[in-house]
Amino acid sequence: MPTNRLERFAHNLDWNLLRTFIVVVEEGSITRAANRLLLQQPAVSMALKRLEQTVGHKLIDRRPGRFELTEAGERLHALCRDIFTAVVRLPEAMEPTGHDVTGHITIHTVSHALNPDWDRALAAYFRLHPRVTAGVKVETTSDVIRSVERGIATLGISDGIIPAGLACTPFCIETYALYCGRDHRLFGSEDVRMEALRGEPYVSFISDVLGGPHMGPVTAVRAVGSFGQQVRAIAFNVEEVLRLVIANAGIGMLPVHLARPALSAGELWQLPPYHDLPQTETFRITNPGAALNPAERAFLAHIASVPPFRHPSS
Numbered sequence: 001m002p003t004n005r006l007e008r009f010a011h012n013l014d015w016n017l018l019r020t021f022i023v024v025v026e027e028g029s030i031t032r033a034a035n036r037l038l039l040q041q042p043a044v045s046m047a048l049k050r051l052e053q054t055v056g057h058k059l060i061d062r063r064p065g066r067f068e069l070t071e072a073g074e075r076l077h078a079l080c081r082d083i084f085t086a087v088v089r090l091p092e093a094m095e096p097t098g099h100d101v102t103g104h105i106t107i108h109t110v111s112h113a114l115n116p117d118w119d120r121a122l123a124a125y126f127r128l129h130p131r132v133t134a135g136v137k138v139e140t141t142s143d144v145i146r147s148v149e150r151g152i153a154t155l156g157i158s159d160g161i162i163p164a165g166l167a168c169t170p171f172c173i174e175t176y177a178l179y180c181g182r183d184h185r186l187f188g189s190e191d192v193r194m195e196a197l198r199g200e201p202y203v204s205f206i207s208d209v210l211g212g213p214h215m216g217p218v219t220a221v222r223a224v225g226s227f228g229q230q231v232r233a234i235a236f237n238v239e240e241v242l243r244l245v246i247a248n249a250g251i252g253m254l255p256v257h258l259a260r261p262a263l264s265a266g267e268l269w270q271l272p273p274y275h276d277l278p279q280t281e282t283f284r285i286t287n288p289g290a291a292l293n294p295a296e297r298a299f300l301a302h303i304a305s306v307p308p309f310r311h312p313s314s
Contacts, residue, residue: 017051018080021059024048025077026146028067085151085290101129103295107136108147109157111237112258113282115172115309125302132295140206140236144285151290154299159282160216169284170308174255176218176278178271179263181248187269194225194272202228203244203252206236217278218253225273227251253278257311277313 024033024044034041052059057072069077126132139147141160148156148166162168178197186192202222222228232250235241238258245252246267254268256277262268286300 013054014050017047017054018083020044020047021051021076022080022084024060025069025073030062081149082289085149085287100131101294101298102131103293104133104135105154105296105299106152107134107155107157108139108144108153109136110141110144110159110282111138111239112255113157113159113172114311115306117306117309118171118303121303121306125299128302129295129298132299138237142206148285148287151287154286154290154292154296155303156285157282158285159280162283162285165287165289167286167288169304171282171284172308173279173281173310174257175311175313176221176253176280177256177259178221178251178253178273179245179259179268180251180271181246182267182269183248184251184269186271189269192272194227197225197227197251197271199230200227201230201232201250203233203235203241203250204228204231205241206234216280218280221253221273221278255311256313279313281308 020033020037023036024030027033027036030044030048031041034044037044048060055072055076057076058070059073059076061068061070126134137147137153141158144153144156144158145160145163145166147153148158149163157171180186186196205218228251230250233244235244238255241252242254242259242262244250245254246262251271259268263270284303284306292300
C-alpha cells in the first residue's frame with residue numbers, strides 16, 4: 001500500500017472501533033460486549049461492521065452457534081492489544097528517571113495466593129523506595145491475565161493457562177482436596193468411594209469450569225471422578241468457596257493448607273480422592289511489551305529472584 005494511502009488509512013480510522021473490537025473478542029459475544037461498553041447491541045454490531053469495511057477483511061465468523069476470529073481477525077486482535085498497551089502506558093513512560101525512585105505499581109492477583117518470600121520482598125522494596133505507591137486488586141483468573149495483557153497491571157499473580165506472549169514465573173504450588181460441610185450426608189464417613197459423589201451439588205471457582213479455558217488439575221479430578229456436574233454455587237475467591245462448603249451448599253475442592261483450620265474445628269470433612277491429590281501452580285506474570293515507569297522497573301528487578309513457595313500437602 002503506497003505511503004499516502006497508509007497515511008490516509010490512519011487518518012480516517014476511528015480508533016474507538018479498535019477498542020470496541022477488543023471488547024467483543026474478550027467477551028466472545030456482541031451482547032456481552034454491549035453490556036460492558038454500556039451500549040446498545042445494534043451499535044456494537046454496526047461498529048464491528050464499520051471496522052471490517054475499513055480494514056477490508058471479515059474479522060469474526062458469526063453464525064448460529066459459532067463465534068470465531070478469522071485469520072485477519074486474529075492478526076488485528078494481536079495488533080490491537082499492542083496498541084492498547086502502548087496507549088494505556090503513555091503517562092507511565094513519560095515519568096522522569098532519577099536516583100529517588102517514584103511512581104505507582106499495580107498488582108492484580110487471584111485470591112489467597114500466598115508466598116512468605118514474596119511478602120518479605122515487598123517489605124524490603126518499600127523500605128528501599130518509600131515514595132513509591134501501590135495498588136492491589138483481587139480478580140478472577142481471566143481478569144488478571146487480561147489486565148496484564150492490556151498493560152493495566154504492572155504484574156499479575158494468576159493460576160490457569162498463561163498465554164504464550166506473557167512472561168511467567170512460578171509463584172506458589174498448592175495441593176487441593178475435596179471437602180463437605182458438617183451437615184452433609186457423608187460427613188464423618190470413612191473410606192467413601194468416588195461413586196458415592198456422583199450427582200452431588202458442587203461449589204465451584206469461576207475458573208473451575210469443565211471444558212473452560214483455564215481447566216487445570218482440580219477440574220480434571222472432577223472430570224475423572226464424574227462429580228461436580230451439578231454446580232449449585234460459584235465464587236471467585238477461596239474464602240467464599242470455603243464458606244459455601246461449610247454451609248453445605250455443596251461439596252468443593254479447597255487448598256489443603258487453607259482448609260486445615262476448618263477441618264480441625266470439625267466444620268469440614270475430607271472426601272475422596274485421598275491419594276494423588278491435584279496440585280495447582282500459581283504464577284507471577286508480566287507483559288514484556290509494556291512501557292514501565294521507574295517504580296515498576298525497579299519493582300520487577302527487585303522481585304525477580306523470589307523463589308516459588310510449595311505449601312504443605314498434609
